[in-house]
Amino acid sequence: MTRNIRLLISYDGTDFAGWQKQRDHRTVQGVLEEALADLHGSSISLMGAGRTDSGVHATGQVANFHSLNESIGDEKFGAAINARLPRDVRILSSGIASGSFHAKCDARSRQYVYWIANSLLGTAHMSRYAWFLRKLPSLVALNEMARVICGSHDFTTFTASGDASKSRTRSIKHAVFLTRGSMLTFQIDGNAFLWKMVRSLLGTMVDLALNGGDGKEMREILDSRNRNKAGPTAPARGLFLTRVNYE
Incomplete structure (x- = not known):
């Protein structure tokens, strides 16, 4: 069963070229998707609410992804992802969202x-x-x-x-x-x-x-x-x- 997992994320943007994934640049989305791929054994697309620029930080970024992994509880994804992340990105919380939830499109x-x-x-x-x-x-x-x-x-x-x-x-x-x-x-x-x-x-x-x-x-x-x-x-x-x- 596919679950739509919602994440609350913080990061120090100093050493990132922004949120959005870019070839040959270290980005927050890129680092997170690498961690998710390692966790799932396959590529995972992550949707973020805000495309912060190079050097911009976050204490309340929201993102979501769809997972077929049934062995990790909804609220345990944060710890599992954090174990695969560098120190300048942290998942603050994780939980299940409705199947149609989209972090960017649903943001008011x-x-x-x-x-x-x-x-x-x-x-x-x-x-x-x-x-x-x-x-x-x-x-x-x-x-x-x-x-x-x-x-x-x-x-x-x-x-x-x-x-x-x-x-x-x-x-x-x-x-x-x-x-x-x-x-x-x-x-x-x-x-x-x-x-x-x-x-x-x-x-x-x-x-x-x-x-x-x-x-x-x-x-x-x-x-x-x-x-x-x-x-x-x-x-x-x-x-x-x-x-x-x-x-």
Whole structure:
């Protein structure tokens, strides 16, 4: 009997060329499918909810695969796969899903969190997981700009060249900057995201805030639908896929 197994996955994206399997590159999907093939004795296709870019991390990636293996319990797959994985990828939990469940197609929204640290105060280990800035921008200015991007918009300005999406319209349910001790976090929840969209949005807002910009300027940049109007793209290392929502 075929079972559809759902996985909750975390990974340190530093040494990966992103989620999606690529020839001659180390990817999260590729490493996981190698572990699944070793476990099953045959190739297994894994469907992930979010195609994170090179260097991006996850604490809440969701994926699913179909298994004919009857000797492993639904909730035991995590441990069995972990035994075959490198240290920078971990299965947090496993369980059975409905036969029709698809981690990507059934997702209603995805939540990302980005960490920004003061380079004069940040701890050494955070250099892999945060964007270090010598000066943190105004929280008030940042949240004024974050409110601008909420709702349904054409985000052409904030996608990378080469994005093959037929539509550039995306719906942002929630976007907010918060302080966490000496650090800032940017939390964003949307139905889907264009290639490098989150990092482009963040880099633009930080650049504007550090240079006295406001929500009006952010609105003008968004509405321009001109990639040349966007600011620098924030580095990948501070970005985490933290949650995928299915309800």
